[in-house]
Amino acid sequence: xxxxxxxxHLSPERRxxxxxxxAYFGQPGLLSLSGFATLWLVAHFLxxxxxxxxVSAAWSEETVAVAGADLSLVKGGSGxxxxxxHDEIAHPGLLRFHRELAESHTLYLPAxxxxxxxxxxxxxxxxxxLAGWYLMALEELGLESVNAIGFSLGxxxxxxxxxxxxxxxxxxxxxxxxxxxxxxxxxxxxxLSVAQDCITTAFHDPASTPEFTELCPNTPPPEQSQGxxxxxxxxxxxxxxxxxxxxxxxxxxxRLHRLPTMLVWGQQDGIxxxxxxxxxHEAIPGSRLEILDNCxxxxxxxxxxxxxxxxxxxxx
Amino acid sequence: xFVGYFTERPYQDPGSGYFGxxxxxxxxxxxxxxxxxxRLGAELYNRYLDEKLYAEEMGFDGLMLNEHHGTPxxxxxxxxxxxxxxxxxxxxxxxxxxxxxxxIWDDPLWLVEQLSMIxxxxxxxxxxxxxxxxxxxxxxxxxPPPYNWERFQEAHEFIVKAWTTPxxxxxxxxxYQYRHVNPWVRPYQEPHPPIWLPGVVxxxxxxxxxxxxxxxxxxxxxxxxxxxxxxxxxxxxxxLGYQSGSQNIGYLWKVHVDETEELAEQTxxxxxxxxxxxxxxxxxxxxxPALVNLPGLTSRSRVLPTQAVATQARGGGGGAAGVLGRPxxxxxxxxxxxxxxxxxxxxxxxHVLEYIRPGSIFFWxxxxxxxxxxxxxxxxxxxQEILPAxxxxxxxxxxxxxxxxxxxxxxxxxxxxxIS
Numbered sequence: 001x002x003x004x005x006x007x008x009h010l011s012p013e014r015r016x017x018x019x020x021x022x023a024y025f026g027q028p029g030l031l032s033l034s035g036f037a038t039l040w041l042v043a044h045f046l047x048x049x050x051x052x053x054x055v056s057a058a059w060s061e062e063t064v065a066v067a068g069a070d071l072s073l074v075k076g077g078s079g080x081x082x083x084x085x086h087d088e089i090a091h092p093g094l095l096r097f098h099r100e101l102a103e104s105h106t107l108y109l110p111a112x113x114x115x116x117x118x119x120x121x122x123x124x125x126x127x128x129x130l131a132g133w134y135l136m137a138l139e140e141l142g143l144e145s146v147n148a149i150g151f152s153l154g155x156x157x158x159x160x161x162x163x164x165x166x167x168x169x170x171x172x173x174x175x176x177x178x179x180x181x182x183x184x185x186x187x188x189x190x191x192l193s194v195a196q197d198c199i200t201t202a203f204h205d206p207a208s209t210p211e212f213t214e215l216c217p218n219t220p221p222p223e224q225s226q227g228x229x230x231x232x233x234x235x236x237x238x239x240x241x242x243x244x245x246x247x248x249x250x251x252x253x254x255r256l257h258r259l260p261t262m263l264v265w266g267q268q269d270g271i272x273x274x275x276x277x278x279x280x281h282e283a284i285p286g287s288r289l290e291i292l293d294n295c296x297x298x299x300x301x302x303x304x305x306x307x308x309x310x311x312x313x314x315x316x
Numbered sequence: 317x318f319v320g321y322f323t324e325r326p327y328q329d330p331g332s333g334y335f336g337x338x339x340x341x342x343x344x345x346x347x348x349x350x351x352x353x354x355r356l357g358a359e360l361y362n363r364y365l366d367e368k369l370y371a372e373e374m375g376f377d378g379l380m381l382n383e384h385h386g387t388p389x390x391x392x393x394x395x396x397x398x399x400x401x402x403x404x405x406x407x408x409x410x411x412x413x414x415x416x417x418x419x420i421w422d423d424p425l426w427l428v429e430q431l432s433m434i435x436x437x438x439x440x441x442x443x444x445x446x447x448x449x450x451x452x453x454x455x456x457x458x459x460p461p462p463y464n465w466e467r468f469q470e471a472h473e474f475i476v477k478a479w480t481t482p483x484x485x486x487x488x489x490x491x492y493q494y495r496h497v498n499p500w501v502r503p504y505q506e507p508h509p510p511i512w513l514p515g516v517v518x519x520x521x522x523x524x525x526x527x528x529x530x531x532x533x534x535x536x537x538x539x540x541x542x543x544x545x546x547x548x549x550x551x552x553x554x555x556l557g558y559q560s561g562s563q564n565i566g567y568l569w570k571v572h573v574d575e576t577e578e579l580a581e582q583t584x585x586x587x588x589x590x591x592x593x594x595x596x597x598x599x600x601x602x603x604x605p606a607l608v609n610l611p612g613l614t615s616r617s618r619v620l621p622t623q624a625v626a627t628q629a630r631g632g633g634g635g636a637a638g639v640l641g642r643p644x645x646x647x648x649x650x651x652x653x654x655x656x657x658x659x660x661x662x663x664x665x666x667h668v669l670e671y672i673r674p675g676s677i678f679f680w681x682x683x684x685x686x687x688x689x690x691x692x693x694x695x696x697x698x699x700q701e702i703l704p705a706x707x708x709x710x711x712x713x714x715x716x717x718x719x720x721x722x723x724x725x726x727x728x729x730x731x732x733x734x735i736s
Binding site: 191192193194197229232233234235236237240241 | 455458460461462463604605606607609610611612
């Protein structure tokens with residue numbers, strides 16, 4: 001990825017729905033981006049360098065007014081919809097698993113309110129508030145009985161949504177979700193480490209992971225590190241205490257008994273200890289548990305081949 | 317002019333094995349309290365209280381305390397306990413708390429009660445400051461940093477209401493809820509103890525203080541950005557339609573006075589060294605980058621010039637440690653440390669007063685590796701020579717303090733007549 005804005009046949013305004021998130025872009029003194037820089041950031045966000053070479057999937061971002069928020073929604077691919085709930089450092093840009101799953105599914109990548117491109121909702125103070133908002137938003141978007149994947153914080157979110165309304169989803173994949181207090185070990189304190197250390201801890205073997213440097217460059221561009229700051233701040237609001245879990249969730253997950261649910265976990269997960277996987281597995285009757293060895297908290301990145309194969313098979 | 321005395325009450329333990337060039341990792345907040353020696357703690361608490369009593373005897377107007385959590389550089393984890401003792405053991409000086417860390421209190425009714433008791437026991441000598449706290453406070457008491465500023469404001473409103481409104485009443489706020497507020501205490505002072513706000517970083521806090529007409533105290537910041545921050549206060553006051561003055565602003569910095577220039581230098585160097593603070597010179601403490609960048613603790617954009625300077629000096633990263641870690645010579649150069657005999661110290665103090673024009677000042681002394689004797693020598697000389705001269709200077713420079721002119725109105729406050 002480089003810093004030069006690509007030329008493109010659509011104007012950036014049209015391409016992006018003509019809106020950017022005021023919470024991210026409009027604060028005086030935080031970022032006063034010129035059009036050029038905005039375009040650069042947008043290109044960075046979607047890994048546009050790749051898009052220029054892709055013919056199979058067209059990606060777009062639009063801002064949709066739903067449930068009292070201006071939701072930033074990236075869409076791409078073709079086929080049955082697949083909703084993706086991003087994790088606590090927000091949507092990382094398009095990675096290999098997005099692109100490959102987009103060959104068989106239309107991916108919907110919403111930015112959670114408060115995580116950067118979608119402005120924060122002041123009344124959302126915990127994960128169940130956010131889940132309640134999403135139920136309203138997904139209904140308005142016509143995304144009901146939809147396939148969904150949730151990663152880490154997004155997995156916790158998807159689990160909460162499912163406990164409130166299991167029929168919201170057709171099939172649900174939870175990838176190393178937060179949300180449950182692990183019986184052994186603790187959820188890594190991501191706020192007592194800086195973003196880069198936290199991301200690095202999420203990998204079992206960063207050096208052997210091709211996309212690691214993209215997710216966590218040695219010297220992240222300011223837009224990327226500011227993006228982390230914004231996302232971590234909202235993650236802090238949602239999960240500060242109790243830290244990243246909801247005590248009643250294991251009891252409530254029983255409601256997912258008719259929802260085909262797959263749990264994917266890295267055996268060496270340094271963020272959410274794999275002991276939590278067993279609790280999720282036992283709490284959701286009929287759930288399927290896939291544990292990948294030599295893998296940390298981000299199987300979709302660190303074991304992309306296995307993860308993509310699992311997801312394709314599960315959502316087929 | 318109001319003149320106060322301050323020390324951060326460091327936990328000085330040369331036997332800890334952690335300080336100096338030991339090679340032991342001492343990242344902020346990560347030194348285990350297993351090394352804590354309660355017998356040493358007992359000596360130090362009593363020493364610091366004794367020094368406060370002597371400071372009152374030497375004529376200081378105020379005895380200032382602060383609070384930090386989980387760190388050896390400040391033993392005031394429960395500052396109100398120290399304040400309570402001073403309330404009973406002193407007679408004249410104000411007890412200046414700068415301050416209670418509002419956002420970390422899940423139940424601020426405790427503060428309503430404790431501070432009212434301190435105000436009554438001291439017969440109206442409490443100055444009740446608030447702070448937002450650093451990252452270590454949020455972590456130590458597990459208070460959500462992104463709500464720090466909201467909780468600060470709501471706790472303030474709640475406490476003031478509980479001090480001034482007859483109960484019982486209800487409070488249904490965003491962060492605090494009570495169905496029956498009716499504490500069986502009331503503050504001695506009417507309508508309530510003065511509230512001051514110390515700070516270094518947040519523009520939001522300074523503007524809030526100006527809006528509430530609350531005195532703002534800058535803590536050990538460099539002079540030029542401090543002057544700019546004060547100007548922001550005065551400009552904001554003018555915009556809000558009132559005239560602020562020296563009574564609205566205060567400044568704390570390091571001043572040590574000694575018998576000879578040599579002894580003064582030798583002792584003042586102890587500000588930046590010794591077995592108390594992981595960040596002082598010669599120790600190997602490292603700033604905890606996560607702690608100074610807790611998500612949402614302070615606004616990413618709305619910081620004061622003082623913090624911008626501090627951040628620059630450290631090559632980024634934030635937090636107060638960078639200021640502490642500045643070399644002694646540099647601090648002497650820019651007057652953030654003033655040390656010497658009364659003869660050499662007084663002109664430098666005068667420069668500070670002329671340059672930033674505060675109505676309250678606090679001499680920060682007896683810190684770092686300084687011994688009880690070091691502190692007492694300086695206190696004696698301050699009483700004998702510095703305080704009378706500074707009071708004269710303040711009159712000449714027209715720098716009234718917050719007990720001479722009301723910070724909210726600019727009007728003269730009637731002075732109590734001495735009862736002999």
